[in-house]
Amino acid sequence: MTRPTERRPACRLPPGRLTAACLTLAALLLTPAHAAPVTVTAAWSGTAYRLSLRGLNATDGTLRAEPDGSGATLTFRATLPPLNRTVSTATGDLTISIKGHTVTARTADRRPLRVNLSHIRPGVIPGQDATTAIDLYPPESWTEYQPEPTTPCTPSSPGADMPGAGVPELPYQPPTFASGPVGFYLAQIDPRTGTPLRVITHDPDSLYPLASTYKQVIAWAAYRDINAGTLTLNTRLSVTEANRSIETYQPGNRTVQNLITQAITRSENTASDVLHLHLTPERVQALVNAHGTCHTRVNMTTKAWWAAQAGLLPGVYGPHLPTGAQQAFTAPPEQQAATAAQAVTQAQTLNADTLLNALDRYFYSPTYHPQTEVYLQNRSTPCEWATLITRQYLDPTLTPTNRSALRRTLAQGCCRVNDPSVTYWGSKAGSGWRNLTMSGLLTLNTGQTFVYTYFNTGSDLMDSALIEQQLPSVAQYILQNARRIGKSTP
Numbered sequence: 207m208t209r210p211t212e213r214r215p216a217c218r219l220p221p222g223r224l225t226a227a228c229l230t231l232a233a234l235l236l237t238p239a240h241a242a243p244v245t246v247t248a249a250w251s252g253t254a255y256r257l258s259l260r261g262l263n264a265t266d267g268t269l270r271a272e273p274d275g276s277g278a279t280l281t282f283r284a285t286l287p288p289l290n291r292t293v294s295t296a297t298g299d300l301t302i303s304i305k306g307h308t309v310t311a312r313t314a315d316r317r318p319l320r321v322n323l324s325h326i327r328p329g330v331i332p333g334q335d336a337t338t339a340i341d342l343y344p345p346e347s348w349t350e351y352q353p354e355p356t357t358p359c360t361p362s363s364p365g366a367d368m369p370g371a372g373v374p375e376l377p378y379q380p381p382t383f384a385s386g387p388v389g390f391y392l393a394q395i396d397p398r399t400g401t402p403l404r405v406i407t408h409d410p411d412s413l414y415p416l417a418s419t420y421k422q423v424i425a426w427a428a429y430r431d432i433n434a435g436t437l438t439l440n441t442r443l444s445v446t447e448a449n450r451s452i453e454t455y456q457p458g459n460r461t462v463q464n465l466i467t468q469a470i471t472r473s474e475n476t477a478s479d480v481l482h483l484h485l486t487p488e489r490v491q492a493l494v495n496a497h498g499t500c501h502t503r504v505n506m507t508t509k510a511w512w513a514a515q516a517g518l519l520p521g522v523y524g525p526h527l528p529t530g531a532q533q534a535f536t537a538p539p540e541q542q543a544a545t546a547a548q549a550v551t552q553a554q555t556l557n558a559d560t561l562l563n564a565l566d567r568y569f570y571s572p573t574y575h576p577q578t579e580v581y582l583q584n585r586s587t588p589c590e591w592a593t594l595i596t597r598q599y600l601d602p603t604l605t606p607t608n609r610s611a612l613r614r615t616l617a618q619g620c621c622r623v624n625d626p627s628v629t630y631w632g633s634k635a636g637s638g639w640r641n642l643t644m645s646g647l648l649t650l651n652t653g654q655t656f657v658y659t660y661f662n663t664g665s666d667l668m669d670s671a672l673i674e675q676q677l678p679s680v681a682q683y684i685l686q687n688a689r690r691i692g693k694s695t696p
Contacts, residue, residue, distance in 0.1 A: 244284050246304065248291060252572020253347030254322075255293050257302070257309065257340040259286070267338065269323045269672070277312035278321035280340060295344040302342070311342050318345045324669040330566040339570070341668075351576035351640070351664025353387050353412035354535075356587055359500040376694060378408040379687070383679040386640065386664035389414045391588035392684065393596075394691045397655040400596040404691045410589040413501060414661035415579040417636025419591075419643040420504050421478045422616055425466045426598045427490045428481055429612045432462070433604050439463035443480050449554065451475035451509040452562045470634060471618045475508040482507050487550055491543070497597045502586035505546045509561065511583045513553040516564035517573075522549045527573070531581035569639045569668075576640050576664045588659040591645055596657045599632065599647050616646065621681045627651050628685070635677055640665045642673045644680050648688060654695070656688045 244261040262284055271278045277300075289304040298314045313319045320343040328336045373393075381388065389409045393402040431437035442459040450457075455476035456468070462481070469478040482490060487505035494502050506514075513519050514531070522545060523530030534545045553561075568574055586594070599616075601609065616632035621644065623631075633646035645659045660680055667673040 244286050246287055246289055248289070248302070251341065251570075253349075254341040254343050254572075255300070255302075256342070257304075259338040259340070260335055262336075262338045267323050269321065271321065271666075272312070274316055275318045276316040277310065277319045280309040280311075280321075280323060282307050282309075282338075293342075296346045297344060300342060300344060309340060311340075313344065318348070319343065320348050320666050322668040323672070324570075326570060327563075327566065330563055330570065349575050349577075349664075351387055351579070353389060353409055353414060353663070354580055356411050356413055356501045358411045358587075358589065359498060373402045374404045374694075376404065376406045376691060378406055380408070381679070381683045383676055383683075384662050385666035386662060387414075389588040389661040389663075390659065391592040392656060392658045392687050392691065393592060394654055394656050394688075394695070395596055397649070397653075398600075400593075400600050400657075404694060406687050406691060407588065411587050413580050413585050413587055414643070414663050415583040415585050415638075415641060416504070416591070416661075417583070417638050417641055417643045418473045418475075418478075418508075419634045419636040419645045420584045420586075421469045421473065421636075422619070422632075422634040422645075423490065423494065423504055423594070423598065424478050424481050424485070425470055425612060425615060426601070427485050427493050428462060428466055429604060429608050430493065430601070431485065433608045437462060439466075443484055445476060445480055447558075449476070449480060449483070450558045451479045451507070452512060452558050452565070466615060467618070470615050473620070473634075473636070479507040479509055483550075483554075487546065488543070494594060497594055499586070499590045499594055502590050502594060503542070503546070504584045505543060505550075506582070506584050507550050507553065509556070509558070510546070510550040510553040512565050513556055513561055514549055514582045515578060516561060516568050518556055518561060518564055519549055519552055522552060528575060528578060531578045535581040574639065579638070579641060579663060588661055592657045592659040595645055595647060595659070599657075619646070620644075621677045622648070623678075623681045623685050625685065627689075633681070635680075637670045637674050637677075639670060640668050640673070641670075642676055642680065644677070644684070648685070650688065650692060652692060654688075654692045656691065658684050658688070660684065 244259055247258045249256060266283050268281045269278055285307060286304050289302065291302045293300050298317060300311060300313045300319060303310045311319060311321060322341040324339050326337045326339050389412055391407050391410045393405040395402055428437065432439060439462050441462045443465065445455065445457050445460050453475055455474060465477040465481050468474040469481060491505040494504050514523055517527050523534060534542060613632060619634040621635055622633050627650050629649050629651050631648040633644060636643040642662045642665065643660065647657050649655045665673055
């Protein structure tokens with residue numbers, strides 16, 4: 207799918223090693239036969255050389271990258287028209303061959319070649335039917351994400367007591383399945399105080415976009431209002447076409463309990479946005495600020511940041527999105543907050559289907575750059591977010607009943623490993639174009655408790671349907687590292 211967030215229910219995964227060596231794009235349109243012969247056109251699309259396959263009724267292709275990264279082989283059920291082509295680039299040639307059911311693409315001299323397989327819905331590109339696109343990115347045309355550095359919170363910051371020097375740290379072992387920058391923070395914590403006891407970190411103080419992992423803070427903020435008596439689980443909020451975000455949603459007068467559950471278990475964007483707007487982005491941001499963060503921002507609804515990325519808010523970010531997004535990102539905090547509030551308000555006037563088409567056009571266009579993700583979306587650092595999640599789970603202001611209800615909901619989020627050594631695992635994942643996130647808390651049967659943050663922005667995998675297939679590997683990676691820390695305990 208081209209949708210910029212994951213939509214999967216809670217998943218329990220079998221123990222054992224899971225890899226992403228071969229990624230299969232699941233069928234989005236189920237049909238056993240192709241109604242028309244497949245046609246192929248090839249041309250430059252911005253910085254990528256695109257093969258456009260039409261006549262395929264399902265994106266059932268399998269993409270297998272070469273181990274050295276110099277190309278890929280793609281296999282389809284349908285018979286494809288033959289093609290042999292050599293394309294010159296600034297750093298050399300790449301060869302493309304289509305024979306039978308197979309497409310191969312290679313660079314000369316084993317230079318890197320990023321290959322993306324995706325399904326472009328009808329109408330996303332004006333005048334174009336449904337298309338299976340194979341985009342080939344020579345090394346000189348690939349855009350990298352550069353994590354934005356920050357200065358960690360200090361005790362002089364209100365409420366700040368972030369973990370710092372003196373906490374024993376184990377060596378970081380990078381995930382073998384991931385590509386692009388990874389920000390990681392895993393800490394064994396005191397289950398009563400949340401104090402970090404041992405950590406594994408990588409780039410813990412740089413900013414990354416949160417994607418849908420931020421939705422757990424919306425659930426936390428709602429339970430704090432329930433705890434205060436200003437909201438109930440049975441309070442009904444109106445969900446209509448006018449206030450929906452992109453993707454599927456349930457219209458009607460829905461209970462707060464339903465909205466919380468669907469925002470976490472199904473990652474429903476509309477459910478999260480309706481709650482966020484009811485609580486108000488300003489109050490959710492104030493909650494985060496009050497718990498010791500300096501750089502975390504959670505004042506954008508999903509509809510607002512996608513409208514911004516799609517270029518539908520020129521009145522907020524100006525006519526040139528990259529410039530306007532960066533200016534908003536570097537502005538003083540008060541101006542950042544005012545810009546976010548303006549974006550949230552203006553985004554509510556947009557039709558969700560119009561937004562989705564514009565957003566897909568942006569992702570498939572040469573104007574996309576991963577840096578705008580952190581400029582426009584909700585964001586945090588691995589360390590700050592893990593610290594905030596710790597306080598969410600241990601919040602002493604919640605009654606035992608409300609704290610238990612929040613934990614039960616988060617235990618249904620994506621994703622976890624079904625392993626007998628795990629007695630509790632709360633998690634919330636997020637995904638998007640070249641972006642995958644996951645954060646939460648888990649407890650082993652040894653009594654050891656861990657909080658974790660995994661951010662991977664700027665992946666070689668572009669389409670969210672492909673990068674989501676790494677979620678089982680991410681969950682395994684987290685559990686393996688938790689066990690590493692657990693075994694190091696004196």
